[in-house]
Amino acid sequence: MMKSVFIGCFLFCVVGISSTYAQSKTSVLIQSTDEDEWIEVSVDRSIYFPGDTVFLTIQRNDKTAIAGVISPILLIEGTTFKSVGRLRHSTVIPQEVAPGLYPVGIRVTDAGGRRFRYVTDCVVTVEEHQDVEQISRYVTIFPEAGSDNIRTAITQDLQQIRNLRVRFQRDSIRNDMGPQFLRITTTVLTRDGTVAASYDRRVVTFRSRGDPNKDRAIFVQYRTAYGAYANIRREELDQVLVPVDSLPDWAILGIHIEPDYTIKIGAVDRSNSMTRYFRVRGSMIEAGFSLAIPKVMHDTRARDTTQYGTTSGMIRFYYVNPGSGNRFPVSVGIGMFGVNSPIDIGTGRGGFALSMFLDLAEMVRIVNVGFLKKVNIGLEVDPFFPIGRKARMLFVAQAGVSF
Numbered sequence: 001m002m003k004s005v006f007i008g009c010f011l012f013c014v015v016g017i018s019s020t021y022a023q024s025k026t027s028v029l030i031q032s033t034d035e036d037e038w039i040e041v042s043v044d045r046s047i048y049f050p051g052d053t054v055f056l057t058i059q060r061n062d063k064t065a066i067a068g069v070i071s072p073i074l075l076i077e078g079t080t081f082k083s084v085g086r087l088r089h090s091t092v093i094p095q096e097v098a099p100g101l102y103p104v105g106i107r108v109t110d111a112g113g114r115r116f117r118y119v120t121d122c123v124v125t126v127e128e129h130q131d132v133e134q135i136s137r138y139v140t141i142f143p144e145a146g147s148d149n150i151r152t153a154i155t156q157d158l159q160q161i162r163n164l165r166v167r168f169q170r171d172s173i174r175n176d177m178g179p180q181f182l183r184i185t186t187t188v189l190t191r192d193g194t195v196a197a198s199y200d201r202r203v204v205t206f207r208s209r210g211d212p213n214k215d216r217a218i219f220v221q222y223r224t225a226y227g228a229y230a231n232i233r234r235e236e237l238d239q240v241l242v243p244v245d246s247l248p249d250w251a252i253l254g255i256h257i258e259p260d261y262t263i264k265i266g267a268v269d270r271s272n273s274m275t276r277y278f279r280v281r282g283s284m285i286e287a288g289f290s291l292a293i294p295k296v297m298h299d300t301r302a303r304d305t306t307q308y309g310t311t312s313g314m315i316r317f318y319y320v321n322p323g324s325g326n327r328f329p330v331s332v333g334i335g336m337f338g339v340n341s342p343i344d345i346g347t348g349r350g351g352f353a354l355s356m357f358l359d360l361a362e363m364v365r366i367v368n369v370g371f372l373k374k375v376n377i378g379l380e381v382d383p384f385f386p387i388g389r390k391a392r393m394l395f396v397a398q399a400g401v402s403f
Contacts, residue, residue, distance in 0.1 A: 130178035146276030153277035192373035249282020292400025308338035351386035
């Protein structure tokens with residue numbers, strides 16, 4: 001009769017400790033209503049990592065014990081408790097287990113050989129070893145690696161740029177490093193160095209568990225736990241497209257990859273990053289407009305007096321190197337020369353000119369010395385056609401800006 005009463009009490013009388021206490025030490029008390037029989041299940045640690053050993057203790061009132069053999073069950077595949085002492089058991093957390101809360105159950109065998117199974121409030125909390133892996137170990141840009149120097153950016157066609165991918169060699173992530181949260185910042189710089197656009201992506205990847213189903217389960221867990229990663233897709237564990245929309249001709253595309261330090265894992269190490277540069281190939285012949293302040297150094301018809309104004313405006317045509325994207329320092333142009341304003345053209349005052357211009361500033365930029373992108377300084381030879389005067393050749397020094 002007492003055995004039946006006790007079994008009934010097992011089914012309906014499970015008393016758990018508070019959830020706050022469970023975070024520091026998890027245990028459960030199972031006892032009958034008359035408190036003559038009680039069983040307490042506890043684990044030795046609040047948090048476990050893959051590969052750790054769980055020591056579980058079962059305490060009971062032996063003086064009035066009615067139940068027979070009691071053995072614990074951990075709801076993790078591949079785990080079996082073994083006895084390591086009187087009412088003390090141990091098991092090892094598998095290396096491939098996903099992080100989470102795993103309930104501990106008990107199996108009770110009464111004196112008549114009948115077995116009863118109960119799920120308690122006792123849980124084993126499994127977390128991952130989380131550390132920041134060196135990005136250079138497992139992150140590459142495919143199919144072209146790019147350059148780590150903006151001055152030697154790799155030039156590619158527009159479609160090749162749009163096909164760039166950030167690839168994760170997941171097997172190169174070391175064991176026990178846990179998930180790797182990454183921030184990919186893509187910046188588009190125009191030829192003159194201004195930022196045309198900037199894109200930000202957050203992605204997560206981790207070492208493969210060797211089973212697509214396990215990988216998917218862990219992926220879903222991360223995506224759910226971290227709001228910034230809710231929109232990533234399963235296939236992005238292996239690679240992601242570089243996010244770009246607008247790409248002007250000869251623009252510089254910079255791809256910067258670093259750990260996402262909004263996720264508090266590991267110390268901040270700004271050197272653990274990767275930046276690669278690409279240049280978008282454009283037309284090899286470009287047109288532009290330039291305004292300059294000319295200074296006539298030599299006039300082949302100096303005796304034929306002409307009043308030269310302080311401004312010239314030219315439509316210029318440039319040849320662009322298909323590899324480097326640099327403009328050839330010699331350009332040709334056509335426009336007004338020696339005027340103070342577009343309406344200040346009359347007999348002996350300004351006129352129209354053809355231009356052959358040697359841009360010394362562009363020569364400086366070609367040898368990778370930083371210089372203001374729109375500034376032009378150089379020497380010019382102009383076939384000049386003034387109003388009401390004879391045509392002549394001019395040798396000119398000028399400084400100006402191009403658009």
